[in-house]
Every structure is written in structure tokens, then in C-alpha cells.
Amino acid sequence: MDDRTFKLVAESSREKHLEFLLDYSKATAIFWIDSSKLNPTAFAVEIKKCLQKINSWQIDLSTFIKACEPTFTPYDIELYLRSIVNAWTRDPVSFKKKKDINLKAVEFIGVDKLSQEIKNIIDGEEEVKKWGEMPPNMLSSSTFVYEIAKIAEKQNLDCEVWDWEELNRQQFNLICSVGRNKKSSYLIILKEKNSNMKNLDNRKRIVLIGKGICFDTGGLSIKTGNYMRNMKFDMTGAALVASIFITLAKNGFSKENEIIALLPISENLVGADSMKVDSVITSYGGKSVEISNTDAEGRLILADSISYASKKLKASEIITVATLTGAVKYALGSKYAGVWTSSEDSWKKLEESSAYSGDYIWRLPLDEYYLEELKSEISDFKNSAATSAGGASRAAAFLAAFKDKESFIHFDIANVSNTEGKSSFGLAPLFKTIYFYLNRKVNHLS
Known part of the structure; x- marks a missing residue:
């Protein structure tokens, strides 16, 4: 591969796209673009193909901005290119004594200043990826809680941490039951500083909930064979929610919504x-x-949080994000994240x-x-059914049974949390989708 630094420029074209x-x-x-045919995902795929040809690049942002107008705004093109570049150049978390040398390098030229808001989004995705890749002996539930609380304090957020004893006192019995072996359960509550919990005015109160199982053996229904591999990623929902909330804090919360994050974390x-x-x-x-x-523990910690x-936070809308079921992979493969919503x-x-973020999602039935398969003779529900058929939708229905009349959205990301470029061109699938759903500042999403 050529070891020189190449310059990447864009040109408008109606013949080539x-x-x-x-x-x-x-x-x-030279990268040719027909702006009338642009969409984020196709653009990302071809840019990545180009980058892979050479290790070192200078990308002239000004030429891309000109070639992509009016379909992409300058904000859009910078967001897409920096997301693609960060995913391409990034080194994974590694503990090798002799680390591999990464020769990939990209410099952006042609603009006076890069957007701090976009940098915060890219950094947020990086944080999710880093947390997910950490070995479970280095990211226990207590360590994960400490890291989130430390970042929240730095951003001057209102951060409450309830440990197992406090959760037990307040009768979060499902969360406590999952972590009772080591009393490893926590609940983090993140709010804007001076959040007005009583007077919403015209703002919606949206509560984001992320599943944070730092390692999942399956418990006494123990996972066998290779099914325990990669269970360090079972905290990705909490990582996404925490990082999205912190990024919103850095960039400024929307005036339309009051956002609260709940992070049930356990092992x-x-x-x-x-x-x-x-x-029971x-x-x-x-x-x-x-x-x-x-081994159907994730829905338990989410149910108490919902x-x-x-009941307590009086949410207008509840959003859950979780690596919840293996069944979602059988339904959708490794490309589309499953989404269930009542609205x-x-x-x-x-x-x-x-569509704006370049993420793939697919709506499944919330019914x-x-x-029916969760009916019990001695309780309101069983937490799991004898059949695996419809398992992802059954888990979503179980969660919805613990809410009141609020609008409800559930993301099952078990099939996409550890994919490289299949479900998103960014580092963290759904990060930008949820971020821009909550903070619709972009022209296309007004």
C-alpha cells in the first residue's frame, strides 16, 4: 500500500455517482457525487471503500460540502465523514504486550473550524464502544457505575446512585434478585441540573432506560457451550443511554423535552x-x-425501572434500550435493530x-x-416461556406490561451491539438515531 498522504476531494457529477x-x-x-441521488448509508459505504485503498488521507471538507449541496447540509456532511473516519481509524481496546501499529490517519482540511457538537457525538460513540470492549474483570458493575458517575459529575449533572441495600429498602425486588449473589445491583438516575420534576409546562418528560448487565452467565439457568462468549456486551444498552445523555448535556438539551436516564446495572x-x-x-x-x-434477567431489571x-417520575414517554433477546437475531439477522412502539x-x-443517521431499524409487533405464553398459575407473569417462537416480541410485551399509559419505545440491540459496520456506519449502532430523536436540531428533522 502506498505510504504517501493522499488528498481526497469531491466533485459534482451527473454521469457518475x-x-x-x-x-x-x-x-x-476524486470522489464523484450526484447530489440528487444521495443517501447517508450508500455514501458511507463508498467512502469507506475509498479510504481502505490508502492509509493516510487529507479530506477536503469544503469540496464535499459544495458537491453534496443541497441534499446534505455542511453539518450533515461533516457528521457523516467524521463518523466514517472515526470508525475506520479507531484502534480496538487492547491489552497486548506488543500492540499492533495503526498506520491509518486522516486530517480534515478546507474549513476554518470543525464542529464541537459533532466532536461530542463522535466521542460519545467512542465511549460506548470502549465500555463494550472492556473485559468483565475490568468493568464490573461497581466499576461501570463509578465511571458513569465520574463523567456525570464532570458535566455538572444531577447523578444519584442507589446501591443494592438502597434498592432493597425501596423494594426494587426484581433488580435486587438479579444481583443478589454479590449484591451487585445498582440504579443510576441522571437528570439535568436543577431539573423541575413537578412543573413540566409544555415539555415532554422522556425517561431513557438502558440495560446494564456487566456480565451474564445466565445465573443458575447457566449458559452452555459458546453462549457465554461476548456476554461482556450485555451492558451496551446502559452504555448507550449514559453516553447519549452525557452528549446531550454537552451539546445542550432540547427545550421541548425533559430527559431523565435510568441505568439499572448488575451482574x-x-x-x-x-x-x-x-x-416468585x-x-x-x-x-x-x-x-x-x-437467564431472562434483563427484562427483570428493566421492569422495575419502567x-x-x-409511577414515580410520571414519564410522558419511556424508551428502553437493551441487548435483550437472542430471538431478535433469528428474526432480523445482524443488520436491523428491533423496535417496538405503541405510538x-x-x-x-x-x-x-x-434514515438520517444511517442506522437500520425494523418495527416489530407490540401486542x-x-x-399468553407468560401466564402463571401462581403469579401475574412468568419471566420466560417454554417456546422460543416470537421471543423478542414477547419480551417487549412483558416490558410494556409494567408501564401505565405512557408512550413506549423498546429497542432490542442484542443482534447489533457487537457488529462492525453491518447495522450502522458509526461506531455505536443507534447512538445517532436516539440522539437525534431526542434532539431534533437538524434541518431535516425539524
Whole structure:
């Protein structure tokens, strides 16, 4: 591969679209664009192909801004290019004694100043990826809580941390049951500083909830074979929610919405005091759950959090983000994240923000029909069914049963949390989709 630094410029073209030509004699690449045919995902795919040809680049942003107008704004093109470049150049978390040398380098030229807001978004995605890649012996539930609280304090956010004893005192019994073996359960509550919890005026109160299981053995219903591999990623929902909230704080919260983040964080381990199959546990909201499978623990910590968001925080809308089911991968493969929502308006806005962000999402049915298999003779619900058919939609229906009448959105990201470029051109699938759903500053999403 040529070790020179190449200059990448864009030119408008009606004959060629998303094609590039490398001129080795001039160390230059020309990227042709028909702005009338642009979409973020196709643009990202072809830019990445171009970058892979050479290790070191100077990208002339001004030429891309000119060639992409009016379909992409200058903000759009900078966001897309910096997202693509960051995903391409990034080194994964590594603990090798002799680390691999990364020769990839990109410099942006042609503009006076890069956007700090976009940098904060890119940094937010990087934080999610870094947390997900950390080995579980280095990112326990207590360590994860400490890291989030430290960043929240730096951003002058209102951050409450409730440990196992406090959760037990307040009867978050489902969360406590998951982490009871090591008393490893926590709940983080993130709010804007001086958030007005009583008077919403015309603002919606949106509560974001992220599943944070720092490692999942399955508990006494232990995972076998290779099914325990990569369970360090089972905290990706909490990582996404925490990082999105912190990025919103850096860039400025929307005046339309009051955002609150709930992060139930725990570890599902095996031990003498682990949660037992056949146990019946009364949730924070009062509904009882028979434990038929201790490996269906994510929905338990989310259920208590949903009840709290509904009853105590009086949410207008509840959004859950979780690596929740293996079933979603059988339904959608590794490209589309599953989405369930009770609101047509919310779905329309999600479609818009995902298309803008280059993320793939697919709506699945939210229907009480799926609760039939969770009926129990001794409790309100079982936490798992004997059949795996419809498992992802059943988990979503289970969660929805713990809310009141609020609008509800659920993302199951179990199939996309550890994919490289299949479901998103950024580092963290759905980061930008949720960010721009909550903060619709971009012209296309007004």
C-alpha cells in the first residue's frame, strides 16, 4: 500500500455517482457525487471503500460540502465523514504486550473550524464502544457505575446512585434478585441540573432506560457451550443511554423535552445466593413474577425501572434500550435493530432519525397476544416461556406490561451491539438515531 498522504476531494457529477478515482501520480483521489441521488448509508459505504485503498488521507471538507449541496447540509456532511473516519481509524481496546501499529490517519482540511457538537457525538460513540470492549474483570458493575458517575459529575449533572441495600429498602425486588449473589445491583438516575420534576409546562418528560448487565452467565439457568462468549456486551444498552445523555448535556438539551436516564446495572452470576428458578418476586410496581428462567434477567431489571419511571417520575414517554433477546437475531439477522412502539408518531420520528443517521431499524409487533405464553398459575407473569417462537416480541410485551399509559419505545440491540459496520456506519449502532430523536436540531428533522 502506498505510504504517501493522499488528498481526497469531491466533485459534482451527473454521469457518475459515488465513484472514485485514485490518481497515484498526484497522490489525489476524486470522489464523484450526484447530489440528487444521495443517501447517508450508500455514501458511507463508498467512502469507506475509498479510504481502505490508502492509509493516510487529507479530506477536503469544503469540496464535499459544495458537491453534496443541497441534499446534505455542511453539518450533515461533516457528521457523516467524521463518523466514517472515526470508525475506520479507531484502534480496538487492547491489552497486548506488543500492540499492533495503526498506520491509518486522516486530517480534515478546507474549513476554518470543525464542529464541537459533532466532536461530542463522535466521542460519545467512542465511549460506548470502549465500555463494550472492556473485559468483565475490568468493568464490573461497581466499576461501570463509578465511571458513569465520574463523567456525570464532570458535566455538572444531577447523578444519584442507589446501591443494592438502597434498592432493597425501596423494594426494587426484581433488580435486587438479579444481583443478589454479590449484591451487585445498582440504579443510576441522571437528570439535568436543577431539573423541575413537578412543573413540566409544555415539555415532554422522556425517561431513557438502558440495560446494564456487566456480565451474564445466565445465573443458575447457566449458559452452555459458546453462549457465554461476548456476554461482556450485555451492558451496551446502559452504555448507550449514559453516553447519549452525557452528549446531550454537552451539546445542550432540547427545550421541548425533559430527559431523565435510568441505568439499572448488575451482574448475573452463579453462586449460593443466586436467584432461583420457581421463585416468585413482587416487582417495584406491585406485579408478581415467577422465575422460570434466570437467564431472562434483563427484562427483570428493566421492569422495575419502567415501573419507577411510570409511577414515580410520571414519564410522558419511556424508551428502553437493551441487548435483550437472542430471538431478535433469528428474526432480523445482524443488520436491523428491533423496535417496538405503541405510538405511530414516535415511529415516524424514529424512521426519520434512523434514515438520517444511517442506522437500520425494523418495527416489530407490540401486542398483548405474546403474553399468553407468560401466564402463571401462581403469579401475574412468568419471566420466560417454554417456546422460543416470537421471543423478542414477547419480551417487549412483558416490558410494556409494567408501564401505565405512557408512550413506549423498546429497542432490542442484542443482534447489533457487537457488529462492525453491518447495522450502522458509526461506531455505536443507534447512538445517532436516539440522539437525534431526542434532539431534533437538524434541518431535516425539524
